[in-house]
Amino acid sequence: MGTTHDSSEIPGNHGHDHPRHELSYYAKRIYAIRDLLLEKGVLSEKDIQCQIDYQEARSPANGAKLVARAWLDPDFKARLIDDPKKACVEIGIDATSINEFVVLENTEKVRHVVVCTLCSCYPRPILGRPPDWYKSLNYRQRAVNDPRGVMREFGLTLPDDVEVRVHDSTADIRYLVLPLRPAGTEKFTEGELEKLVTRDSMIGVMDPLSAPPPI
Amino acid sequence: MGRALRQKAGKFKPGDAVRVRSDDRPGHIRTPFYIRGKTGWIERVYGEFLNPESLAFGGDGLPKRTLYLVAFNQIDVWGKSPGAKDKVLVDIYEHWLDPAA
């Protein structure tokens, strides 16, 4: 038989794996599919490892950099809204895999929230892999017709006169919410501001933090 | 309007009233069920994209289709709206849109 690769470990995921024989029907099958694709030369081990490394390197920290810079620099904010992919290049974020990237700016009177009701479209290069709740059937069902209820569950209650704009991400556009800068952060450094920008505030279901998270 | 998204002219322009088609046909469709038959307006023109209805079956996605950001009042979609100004915005391809009065 050909080489088997199933003993290879996934870097950065130590201590969270299950014994293989306890995995579900489909979970097991990905190991067989992977080996067959390698044997047939459809993929190389490097192809797969590159994708693992790429995904591990993506996290909401990328989005937080964009947001914090936009809060501090009005010119950057204008460029970020005008041409988000170019603004990513400016601060060293690789967004080339996004077909089109659109930034939605929150104001005192307008709030944005993003969902993909049909699957789970998400700006991965900017925010990493989507969180479980974003992919959940409950979120996909409710976000479009009960966005305020969803936000309340996340801890955000909005006045009735604020306009809530739900974006259903159904096509090639990937959306990032640019949240409002919290009050009282005028003296914060860029690094301190970045720590306030949570993933959920860039999806739009929550406000950013107003103080750095406890360590 | 983002530089990357400065559009080629499509059939519709921002502000145009549009009605989403209620087509019922097999295949891969990116127009959500809840928005079919609803009336809204063009918010932005995103330009031309490969057609997912073709790509989904191994096709080349051509001809490209103009994609729009279409806005709807919550009240017009669900018959209720907790905030009077709340909206749903959906990315919809041109062949799913008809002009509305």
Place this chain on the structure above:
Amino acid sequence: MARGHHDIGGLPGAGPIDQTEHHLSDWEILADAVNQALGARGVKRTDEMRRAREQMDSETYRNLSYYERWIASLEAILIEKKILTREEIDRKLAQFETKWGEP
């Protein structure tokens, strides 16, 4: 008008959002990476994967976990494209299971 089992925006009866995160298991990271790598190589397209998920039976769609759905649709597309066969996958898995210690 037909409504696909994936097309769930606004459906009534949804409960609260479970905000618990689970740490991805190796098999989930692998499913994600194989999927992305095949896309990068131009072997399959995201829209084909979506279509495969839409074509699976509805009970399976609702019962599988997220990455299980990905694997099921990936397998369907690879078989459709004649890159793999179900028998090959079954045979390979049988070899693994012997080694993994399952009867």
